[in-house]
Amino acid sequence: MIPKSWQPLTREQMAWRAAQDLKEGDYVNLGIGIPTLAASYVPPGREVIFHSENGILGMGPKPEPGKEDPNMVDAGKNKTTLVPGGCFVHHADAFLMIRGGHLDVSLLGAFEVSESGDLANWTTEDPAFPPGVGGAMDLAVGARAIRVIMEHTSKRGEPRILKACTYPLTAAACVKRIYSNLAVIDVTPQGLLVIEMIAGMTLEKLQASTEPRLQLAPDWQVLAPPEASEARAA
Amino acid sequence: MIDKRVNTTAEAVAGVRDGSTVLVAGFGAVGVADHLLDALHEQGARELTIVANNSGNGDYGLARLINAGRVRKVICSYPRSGDYSAFLNAYRAKSLELELVPQGTISERMRCHAAGLGGFFSPVSAGTKLAEGKETREIDGRLHVFEKPLKGDVALIKANKADRWGNLTYIKSARNFNPVMAMAADLTVVEVDAMVELGELDPEAVVTPSIFVDRVVVVGADA
Numbered sequence: 201m202i203p204k205s206w207q208p209l210t211r212e213q214m215a216w217r218a219a220q221d222l223k224e225g226d227y228v229n230l231g232i233g234i235p236t237l238a239a240s241y242v243p244p245g246r247e248v249i250f251h252s253e254n255g256i257l258g259m260g261p262k263p264e265p266g267k268e269d270p271n272m273v274d275a276g277k278n279k280t281t282l283v284p285g286g287c288f289v290h291h292a293d294a295f296l297m298i299r300g301g302h303l304d305v306s307l308l309g310a311f312e313v314s315e316s317g318d319l320a321n322w323t324t325e326d327p328a329f330p331p332g333v334g335g336a337m338d339l340a341v342g343a344r345a346i347r348v349i350m351e352h353t354s355k356r357g358e359p360r361i362l363k364a365c366t367y368p369l370t371a372a373a374c375v376k377r378i379y380s381n382l383a384v385i386d387v388t389p390q391g392l393l394v395i396e397m398i399a400g401m402t403l404e405k406l407q408a409s410t411e412p413r414l415q416l417a418p419d420w421q422v423l424a425p426p427e428a429s430e431a432r433a434a
Numbered sequence: 435m436i437d438k439r440v441n442t443t444a445e446a447v448a449g450v451r452d453g454s455t456v457l458v459a460g461f462g463a464v465g466v467a468d469h470l471l472d473a474l475h476e477q478g479a480r481e482l483t484i485v486a487n488n489s490g491n492g493d494y495g496l497a498r499l500i501n502a503g504r505v506r507k508v509i510c511s512y513p514r515s516g517d518y519s520a521f522l523n524a525y526r527a528k529s530l531e532l533e534l535v536p537q538g539t540i541s542e543r544m545r546c547h548a549a550g551l552g553g554f555f556s557p558v559s560a561g562t563k564l565a566e567g568k569e570t571r572e573i574d575g576r577l578h579v580f581e582k583p584l585k586g587d588v589a590l591i592k593a594n595k596a597d598r599w600g601n602l603t604y605i606k607s608a609r610n611f612n613p614v615m616a617m618a619a620d621l622t623v624v625e626v627d628a629m630v631e632l633g634e635l636d637p638e639a640v641v642t643p644s645i646f647v648d649r650v651v652v653v654g655a656d657a
Contacts, residue, residue, distance in 0.1 A: 253537060253538075254610050255609055255610050271465070271607055272607050273462060273464050273607055277461070277462035277463070277515065277516065282606070288604070288606060288609050289609075290541075290609050290610065290613040291487075291537075291610050291613075292538075292541040292613075292614040295538025295541055296538075298538060330522070330532055332511070332512040332515075333534055335536070337539075337559050337562065338536050338539070338558050341557045342557075368563045369562050369563075371560075371562070
């Protein structure tokens with residue numbers, strides 16, 4: 201294998217990058233997987249309120265060992281906590297917040313995203329297992345900004361940012377920004393606009409890993425996350 | 435004197451008929467009326483349609499009902515949670531039917547029945563496989579899917595405290611589907627950790643008002 205002149209972001213670094221775009225006062229839902237990690241990387245002093253689909257508004261960090269509460273779980277059924285000011289709502293209200301446009305940001309994982317922002321993240325149609333949709337379709341339509349964190353390519357190196365999704369859609373034309381391990385890409389009416397790339401990456405190399413045509417923003421920046429250990433808020 | 439308390443979980447689930455639609459509250463293992471599910475297993479009703487978020491875990495509660503062949507259909511958003519081998523085996527054996535519904539659509543369909551409405555148009559699932567065969571309408575330029583109300587014959591509810599009228603409070607994220615399911619069934623049965631005197635619950639803190647509740651049973655250490 202040819203040594204690469206660039207180093208893709210880790211899962212933690214992708215989550216760090218997505219967290220930098222969360223603004224003071226934002227109400228945010230974090231999807232299961234890498235998005236959940238973003239809660240740890242909100243810059244210190246910035247107040248962001250996390251929503252969990254099972255009726256928590258003001259979700260906090262993982263509990264300290266020995267302080268787990270069996271009645272406090274997040275969307276992935278992992279133990280969690282409530283921050284001061286947090287409260288509980290029932291399921292229909294939790295999804296009213298999601299579907300009704302009350303959340304500022306929904307940060308989701310994805311199998312595939314298309315150039316028009318179509319999202320596929322709920323089923324790979326594996327016939328051996330029942331499908332599960334959970335809150336994926338709700339989360340993909342309701343928030344004011346729907347953003348995706350995903351590996352740029354599959355394990356076999358095939359593009360996952362495509363002209364059209366091959367897996368069944370979660371929602372059409374919903375994704376506005378993609379944080380991959382190689383770049384930050386905005387979905388615009390004019391197509392995919394690269395606003396950041398990791399050091400050593402070129403548009404040509406990035407294009408080779410991406411099916412639809414990419415454009416480079418004139419004011420693009422180098423995507424330079426801190427080492428994961430330094431990024432995490434104290 | 436109104437007193438909705440019953441003494442045993444068997445009394446709580448008495449009269450559930452074969453073919454009933456049973457609303458099973460909870461999210462994963464949190465806020466699930468496992469004692470009532472066990473009582474329903476003992477009670478014997480068959481051909482049940484279960485409405486739940488998940489599909490049960492291990493071999494207790496809902497999973498035990500499935501393993502006993504008592505469930506004909508599961509309406510849920512996410513069967514693949516925890517050790518769901520009971521559901522998976524039945525699904526692979528084609529001995530039960532799965533109706534997959536987005537999580538917010540399940541809860542809203544039940545709320546809709548509780549509110550006496552005939553359904554609603556939702557943008558969720560529009561243009562996806564889960565909307566196939568459903569009526570659609572473009573509203574203000576956006577595609578919506580028609581969703582029908584969802585009613586239970588019975589709801590199995592887990593709450594923290596109740597009074598003899600059936601006013602309920604919950605604990606933390608164990609609230610989840612419980613309040614909406616409590617409103618959406620003909621017969622609402624509740625297991626609680628404790629009964630308190632009428633007037634003892636802070637009226638500002640009651641989440642499920644007594645009008646929605648039919649039977650209450652104390653389970654656990656204080657039963």
